[in-house]
Amino acid sequence: IEEGIQAAKILTAAGYDALNVDAGTYDSWYWNHPPMYFEEEGMYRPFGEILKKEVDVPIILAGRMENPDIAVEALGKSCDIVEYGRQLLADADYPEKLRRGRLDEVRPCLGCHEGCLGRISRGPVSCAVNPACGREAIYGITPAPKQKTVLIVGGGVAGCECARVAAERGHKVILCEKLARLGGNLIPGGVPEFKRYDHQLVRWYERQLELLGVEVRLEQEMNATEVEQFPADTVVIATGSVPVKLRQEALAAAVSADDVLMGRVVPGDKVVMIGGGLVGCETGLWLAKQGKQVAVVEMLPEILGGPKALPFMNYSMLLDLMNYHGIKILKGAAVTSICGNTAVVRQGENTLELEADTVISAVGYRSENSLYEAVKGMDREIYNVGDSSQVHNIMYAVWNAYEVARNI
Ligand SMILES: Cc1cc2nc3c(=O)[nH]c(=O)nc-3n(C[C@H](O)[C@H](O)[C@H](O)COP(=O)(O)OP(=O)(O)OC[C@H]3O[C@@H](n4cnc5c(N)ncnc54)[C@H](O)[C@@H]3O)c2cc1C
Ligand SMILES: Cc1cc2nc3c(=O)[nH]c(=O)nc-3n(C[C@H](O)[C@H](O)[C@H](O)COP(=O)(O)O)c2cc1C
Ligand code: SF4
Numbered sequence: 001i002e003e004g005i006q007a008a009k010i011l012t013a014a015g016y017d018a019l020n021v022d023a024g025t026y027d028s029w030y031w032n033h034p035p036m037y038f039e040e041e042g043m044y045r046p047f048g049e050i051l052k053k054e055v056d057v058p059i060i061l062a063g064r065m066e067n068p069d070i071a072v073e074a075l076g077k078s079c080d081i082v083e084y085g086r087q088l089l090a091d092a093d094y095p096e097k098l099r100r101g102r103l104d105e106v107r108p109c110l111g112c113h114e115g116c117l118g119r120i121s122r123g124p125v126s127c128a129v130n131p132a133c134g135r136e137a138i139y140g141i142t143p144a145p146k147q148k149t150v151l152i153v154g155g156g157v158a159g160c161e162c163a164r165v166a167a168e169r170g171h172k173v174i175l176c177e178k179l180a181r182l183g184g185n186l187i188p189g190g191v192p193e194f195k196r197y198d199h200q201l202v203r204w205y206e207r208q209l210e211l212l213g214v215e216v217r218l219e220q221e222m223n224a225t226e227v228e229q230f231p232a233d234t235v236v237i238a239t240g241s242v243p244v245k246l247r248q249e250a251l252a253a254a255v256s257a258d259d260v261l262m263g264r265v266v267p268g269d270k271v272v273m274i275g276g277g278l279v280g281c282e283t284g285l286w287l288a289k290q291g292k293q294v295a296v297v298e299m300l301p302e303i304l305g306g307p308k309a310l311p312f313m314n315y316s317m318l319l320d321l322m323n324y325h326g327i328k329i330l331k332g333a334a335v336t337s338i339c340g341n342t343a344v345v346r347q348g349e350n351t352l353e354l355e356a357d358t359v360i361s362a363v364g365y366r367s368e369n370s371l372y373e374a375v376k377g378m379d380r381e382i383y384n385v386g387d388s389s390q391v392h393n394i395m396y397a398v399w400n401a402y403e404v405a406r407n408i
Contacts, residue, residue: 004047005054012055020060020083021048030317034063036111037194037285037317042070048078066106068098089116089127089134104207108200111314114395118311128395129201131402141406144169148381150408151176151232153222153371156184158386158397159238160205165405166236167212174232175214178221182206184240185365185387186394188261189279192286198394224374234381234408237372238401241365241387246274250337257283257362268357269293272343274335276303278310280362281318288325295328295354297335297345328354335359365391381408 008019022044024031034043041064048061061079065071071082087094090109097106107129112118115128127133132140150166152159155177167173181187183202190198209216227235243256257279259265271287273280276298284294296303307315322329333347343356365387372384383404386397 001047001050005051008051008055012057016057018058018060018081019051019055020062021051021079022063023047030313033113033117033313034111035113035314035317036197037321038064039194041065041067042074045074045078048074052078064111066094066109068103086116089125090130104203105211107204108197110197110201110394112394113311113314114393117313129398131399141165141168144171144408147171148233148408149231150174150234150236151227151230152236152238153227154184154238154240154386154388155179155182155216156238156240156386156397157186157201157205157394158240158401159184159236160209161398161401162236162238162385162405163214164205164208164212165402166408167209167214169405169408171408173214174217175209176217176220176222178219180219182216188258191261192282195282222371224371227371227375228378232380235375235378235383236404237375237382237384237388238386239368239371239388241391242368243361244364244366246361246363251335251359251361253338254359254361257360260360265358267292267360270355270357271295272297272335272354272356272359273362274359275362275364276329276331277362277364278304281322283360283362284327285318285321285325288322288327293326295330296322297330297333299332299334301332303329303331367391
């Protein structure tokens with residue numbers, strides 16, 4: 001902070017008319033590019049407040065300022081101008097929607113960096129939840145040449161995106177979801193407080209589908225016969241993915257991360273997580289923040305697929321938080337059996353015993369593509385989108401659905 005104050009004074013003395021204040025360095029990159037794991041929005045406000053007392057030029061402040069209450073509170077106190085970065089990638093109409101009080105129509109930024117900074121070395125900046133971002137002129141939504149009736153099966157993010165784009169293009173869309181609510185994997189995924197933007201995205205889809213007149217049929221599981229008999233020109237299967245189950249008898253006592261996230265299982269105080277991918281690590285962090293003692297056991301040499309699998313700011317912040325909250329991380333290790341309140345772990349030549357009131361399994365997801373396989377030969381335009389086509393993440397589910405819906 002002292003160095004920042006000095007820099008600000010040097011810059012203003014040299015003639016700078018305003019300062020755009022944020023924080024972080026290449027060693028703490030998640031401060032410059034804040035992932036969803038920050039507890040508070042408007043995380044640069046304390047720094048703006050300090051600088052406002054030190055220099056006499058307008059202070060500009062970004063850093064998740066999209067909550068209008070936070071923005072208004074900051075004006076005059078921590079800054080003179082509020083700035084929006086990623087929110088404008090996720091929804092370029094944000095300022096206009098804010099002005100008109102239509103906040104329920106704002107597509108939220110997830111803080112994931114998958115589509116923006118995470119891709120910067122691989123292509124143009126875009127956005128996970130807004131596939132047209134950065135290429136609006138060539139990749140926007142255009143009216144369909146002929147109206148069709150489109151049946152979409154599955155109301156996860158892929159099905160919802162497909163429904164939204166198809167309806168916006170003028171098609172008549174019916175979306176069938178077997179559960180009582182939309183969202184699919186975003187429902188468990190958005191349970192930890194730090195993943196709340198996932199639930200915001202689901203609310204945004206619900207509102208969009210309502211505004212666009214999509215007929216959403218909840219608690220309607222579709223089978224192959226029903227799909228084949230449905231009077232639709234086009235069918236889109238978006239049945240998503242389900243957790244991979246551990247097959248070993250010795251691990252039968254493990255419960256799934258989904259069950260824990262959804263509150264179907266309440267874990268004890270000592271938790272061993274099998275699997276150090278994103279779901280295992282985030283669920284582990286969520287439990288550690290509740291005061292539980294957590295150990296994550298990962299077979300591979302790195303958790304989270306190593307520093308290059310996720311956008312680096314998200315990876316390093318999650319890792320730092322896991323360490324900060326005392327999560328024990330065992331790499332190159334496997335849980336071989338669960339005996340009472342003990343998880344037996346093999347790590348190289350060593351065998352360890354970890355105390356475990358609850359063992360949780362988070363070993364990945366597999367495509368739920370049985371419906372697609374059963375109907376793919378039918379004599380109609382038919383697509384498989386999102387995780388049911390290939391298990392990936394929110395961005396790929398949205399982008400895949402958008403691409404398909406643009407072409408119906
Ligand atoms: C706990 C968790 C955390 C995650 N965290 C992240 C993250 O931080 N970032 C990220 O990018 N990705 C994350 N993911 C992955 C991401 O959520 C998925 O890739 C994405 O949601 C897939 O969307 P989808 O619509 O293809 O499938 P799903 O979300 O699985 O949706 C499929 C829907 O189809 C319905 N359905 C299935 N069969 C039928 C049928 N026969 N009839 C009617 N409806 C049916 C299901 O009920 C479900 O609602 C996470 C996943 C989980 C489980
Ligand atoms: C694609 C992208 C590029 C960015 N480039 C810079 C940059 O060159 N210099 C900088 O100081 N901040 C940069 N930032 C950080 C933003 O200025 C901003 O501080 C940060 O995104 C947090 O604000 P937000 O929550 O409104 O996005 C960039 C952010 C994004 C998403
Ligand atoms: S890619 Fe993710 S972090 Fe970047 S603007 Fe879009 S939603 Fe926000």
